[in-house]
């Protein structure tokens with residue numbers, strides 16, 4: 001599926017939303033996030049990278065509107081509507097009683113659209129994630145990677161302005177993960193979507209994103225933003241390029257700093 | 267591992283044979299088990315009935331003390347129309363009570379999940395109703411409820427509804443938390459959330475409760491019949507047992523008892539089948555996995 005969205009170069013992208021001085025404190029004075037500021041622009045592929053407990057999921061849940069900031073604000077340019085968001089969790093999070101196609105139908109169904117009205121779109125998205133023949137299958141009949149594809153298809157089906165992904169491939173094996181990373185980039189390019197992607201992996205973040213937000217824990221905060229200006233589409237050539245290695249090194253250093261360690265690489 | 271080495275491939279096929287032997291042994295064990303599953307209970311039953319018959323015949327026990335199995339069967343045939351008529355009365359009470367228990371149990375469970383205050387207010391009373399033995403409530407019910415049928419129904423309902431309420435409430439609350447978040451993100455209404463997420467999540471729990479409730483409804487109906495006493499044109503199996511007891515018609519007591527047990531088994535099997543049909547496509551409990 002192609003859309004009228006074209007991805008502009010970094011720096012020329014219109015803003016979608018803005019986190020302004022967002023603090024999130026949980027009961028018991030756990031400061032999950034302190035003074036987080038982030039602008040998300042149309043077409044960005046942003047990775048949130050950081051050690052466990054640095055507030056990555058909290059940031060995502062705040063943006064998703066699942067909770068409110070303790071102080072600060074999250075403002076959508078031009079307001080927010082129900083179909084602005086698509087979400088992919090770490091688990092596939094499918095309804096086991098529904099078929100693959102019915103699972104993908106969910107966002108439409110909640111807007112009151114019948115299955116037949118959106119059948120073509122569902123088939124299109126399933127084909128896009130490589131599951132054209134699995135519409136009638138139940139989730140338990142699929143492998144872990146295939147379930148994740150269904151989950152991605154559900155997030156994409158309404159063509160939302162922003163897609164949030166919280167360690168979506170963390171539970172998958174390396175081979176499946178690389179394949180899904182490649183496919184994700186392709187889907188994003190085709191649909192011109194904007195993605196915020198939470199990950200623990202330096203390599204994944206460098207390969208996928210054009211902006212890497214490195215975060216530190218206790219209190220959760222942003223310590224560095226790294227721009228990966230390598231052009232898309234990215235493939236095996238990028239994975240093995242010096243440019244990739246340089247960004248991976250810079251990102252690793254920032255991450256070590258986030259974890260309060262000294263790098264001993266040079 | 268070397269490739270295309272004849273020695274190795276010979277080794278492989280030897281391994282294949284070994285594997286096949288194992289496989290065959292496993293298949294045989296499975297076959298034996300599937301036959302044993304129904305054959306063993308039948309054998310136990312036949313032996314028990316035979317032993318019963320021997321004991322009665324060899325000791326010349328009079329039939330008003332302990333009838334022989336043959337005599338019980340003969341009575342069953344002789345009194346068939348009388349007994350089956352009563353069985354239908356009891357069955358009707360049971361099924362009606364179960365139906366009302368489903369409506370009441372699921373209705374209350376939905377109410378409880380929609381309103382914490384409703385749950386706080388009423389859940390304790392549901393528990394009290396559940397833990398108080400029905401035999402102690404039933405006499406009061408028959409004092410205040412004029413209509414015998416309504417009284418019976420009420421007793422059976424009190425016993426049957428709690429497992430449905432408790433299980434369905436648990437099921438409605440156990441929907442996957444990520445799916446709940448997804449509903450929030452897509453701004454689902456309360457009704458949509460209930461219809462598309464909570465009710466399907468609760469289905470396996472509900473069906474588990476229903477299976478328990480089926481047996482309990484029968485117990486409730488029978489106990490209530492005992493308490494209500496004999497009389498009236500439409501008396502159920504419990505009344506028949508009581509009546510036969512007064513007249514020392516022991517074979518008929520046995521025959522009626524047999525029918526009650528058969529009914530209990532039939533209800534359980536029917537509800538298990540229903541559960542299987544509804545869940546076989548997706549739920550772990552009903553899905554056959556190739557191991």
Ligand SMILES: Nc1ncnc2c1ncn2[C@@H]1O[C@H](COP(=O)(O)OP(=O)(O)OP(=O)(O)O)[C@@H](O)[C@H]1O
Pocket residue numbers: 026027030031032050051052053054055056057058059220
């Ligand atoms: N609902 C909550 N109640 C209380 N504390 C919470 C809650 N959610 C998160 N926290 C705390 O906030 C901090 C950040 O949590 P968060 O889940 O955002 O981390 P994360 O970066 O996603 O970690 P991980 O990589 O392990 O998923 C942690 O210290 C956590 O204990």
Ligand SMILES: [Mg+2]
Pocket residue numbers: 056057058166
């Ligand atoms: Mg997390």
